[in-house]
Amino acid sequence: EDQVTQSPEALRLQEGESSSLNCSYTVSGLRGLFWYRQDPGKGPEFLFTLYSAGEEKEKERLKATLTKKESFLHITAPKPEDSATYLCAVRAEPLTGGFKTIFGAGTRLFVKA
Amino acid sequence: DGGITQSPKYLFRKEGQNVTLSCEQNLNHDAMYWYRQDPGQGLRLIYYSQIVNDFQKGDIAEGYSVSREKKESFPLTVTSAQKNPTAFYLCASSMVLRDGYTFGSGTRLTVV
Numbered sequence: 733e734d735q736v737t738q739s740p741e742a743l744r745l746q747e748g749e750s751s752s753l754n755c756s757y758t759v760s761g762l763r764g765l766f767w768y769r770q771d772p773g774k775g776p777e778f779l780f781t782l783y784s785a786g787e788e789k790e791k792e793r794l795k796a797t798l799t800k801k802e803s804f805l806h807i808t809a810p811k812p813e814d815s816a817t818y819l820c821a822v823r824a825e826p827l828t829g830g831f832k833t834i835f836g837a838g839t840r841l842f843v844k845a
Numbered sequence: 846d847g848g849i850t851q852s853p854k855y856l857f858r859k860e861g862q863n864v865t866l867s868c869e870q871n872l873n874h875d876a877m878y879w880y881r882q883d884p885g886q887g888l889r890l891i892y893y894s895q896i897v898n899d900f901q902k903g904d905i906a907e908g909y910s911v912s913r914e915k916k917e918s919f920p921l922t923v924t925s926a927q928k929n930p931t932a933f934y935l936c937a938s939s940m941v942l943r944d945g946y947t948f949g950s951g952t953r954l955t956v957v
Contacts, residue, residue: 833890
């Protein structure tokens with residue numbers, strides 16, 4: 733069964749304390765992995781797309797990496813404004829046709845000043 | 846600025862009532878989507894549309910209906926057949942199916 737699992741469910745960091753969020757997946761026909769940031773009561777905001785193992789993308793304090801089984805979102809020296817829920821989504825296109833985008837449940841990040 | 850506008854932000858539904866959530870985009874995107882978000886769960890796809898006058902059911906389409914009469918608009922109707930409609934509803938769009946999504950700000954629907 734196609735599945736996307738994010739860990740941890742919640743992460744509490746001190747300002748400046750670097751860490752990583754994990755997104756592990758089991759899908760057939762991977763066509764992309766997406767990271768989004770979601771603030772409370774708002775819609776998700778697109779961050780990155782990764783298409784193949786070994787690919788990396790960076791934006792300010794965030795860096796996303798991809799392997800054949802998982803993706804990491806590395807947060808370097810986080811600030812309180814980085815507090816949000818980070819969502820991972822996987823796009824799959826099975827050989828049988830159609831497409832499927834599966835979202836993980838998210839990691840809630842709290843950064844304390 | 847281009848974006849997606851969802852309205853209303855909050856909506857209350859009485860038992861047995863149909864309600865319609867609005868979604869408008871000015872990004873010239875071909876594909877549009879409706880997702881439902883519940884606490885502790887990943888977003889679940891309700892319906893999607895790749896072109897005008899065509900749409901496909903997602904994973905949880907029962908109790909919902911959509912239309913795509915214009916490229917810019919993709920309204921979602923929550924019918925009385927949807928027994929557990931209380932949730933946060935998100936509309937999204939993308940240039941093509943393979944792209945990352947641009948999301949609206951969401952509509953929170955509550956049954957009263």
